[in-house]
Amino acid sequence: MEKIPQVLTSAAKKAASLSVEELWKLQTTIWDNFLYPANVKQIQSINSTLFAPNIQGRVDITRTFDGAELNTEYIFGLFADPTKLSLIGVPVSYNITKFAATDNIVSASTVFMFNATMFGKLIPITIDTFTTFDPETKQLTQYDATFKWMDFLFAELYAEIGTLIHANSTDQVDAYLTNIMAQTLCEAHSAHCTGADQQYADATSCYNYLTTQVRLGQVYELGRNTLWCRLxxxxxxxxxxxxxxxxxxxxxxxxxxxxxxYAEKVLQNYFTNSPFIPSL
Structure with missing residues (x-):
């Protein structure tokens, strides 16, 4: 039988513990502010006081995010505008279906309802998380998040898009998405990436590059060289x-x-702020 990893250092054992009730409140506060339109207020705050300055975050279908400013932008800014091009839209409600907590650690499974304005319907998405909180400041110090069954969801959404555009194949759906995503990206680039920040000579070269040199990508590739990542x-x-x-x-x-x-992703030793294994 495998032994419990000896990551339980004296520093970890000295860390103050939070009660289950306190950890529940901290977790739900994060989720309350993740919802639209509360997330709009958070993104405008830069930096969110809910996050420790040295917060570390990882999302399975994207990658890692370091620091309060970057995490404020992505956690709260990514789903803060229902008018933007997005397959899943903005989160409007949630229900924590599984919850376990000890010391400063929380494990939770949460079902969010996203208002997918592109399809005019609500979509349930399960996000599983391991999180740690600073016992003194009560700020989030780490999160490891997994979006469950996203391949299944995207397959259904692609099929819906195919019906909407009267496509005869998945290639036609890919071509449709590639076109609208490249247009959206190049419009955003023209609006915000000027001077030293400019990445493409003009809108035409931007569109040509994105539609010929970058693959659309799979749902797990939101942190890879894909259109989905750039969107x-x-x-x-x-x-x-x-x-x-x-x-x-x-x-x-x-x-x-x-x-x-794949192996490097799985074996990445990223988190350093606090152990995810409780002190014994």
Whole structure:
């Protein structure tokens, strides 16, 4: 039988514990502010006081996010505009269906309802999370999030798009999405990426590059060299162009790049702020 990993250092054991009730409140406060339109207020605050300055975050279908400013932008800014191009829209409600907590650690499974304005309907999405909180400041210090069954969801949404555009094949759906996503990206680039932040010579070269040199991508590739990844980062251009414009450009800016194998993704030793295994 495998032994419990000995990551339970003296520092971890000295960390103050939070009650289950306190951890429940901290978790629900994060989710309350993740919902639209509460997330709009959070993204306008930069930086959210809900996050520790050195917060570390990871999302299975994207990648890692360091620091309060970056996490404020992505957690709250990504789903803060129901008028933007998005398959899943904005989160409007949630229900925590599983919850376990000890010390400063929370494990939760949460079903969110997203208002998918593109389809005119509500979509349920389950997000499983492991989180840690600072016992003194009560701020979120780490999160490891997994979007469940997203392949299943995207397959259904692609089929719906196919029906809407009267497509005869998945290739036609891919071509349709490639076109509207490239147009959206190039419009955002023209609006926000100017001067030293400019990534493409003009809108035409932007569109040509994105439609011929970058693949559309799969649902797990929102952190790889894909259109899906760049579309996600396009939402961030308005906040910090100098940081985010490279993410939609040809280089991918370190965010939309094919820099990991499957094994490297699985074995990545990322979190350093606090153990995810409780002290004994």
């Amino acid at each position: 996600m980062h396009a939402e961030m251009l308005q906040y910090r162009p100098s940081v985010h414009c490279p993410h939609v450009g040809p280089s991918g800016g370190g965010m939309c790049v094919d820099d990991q194998t």
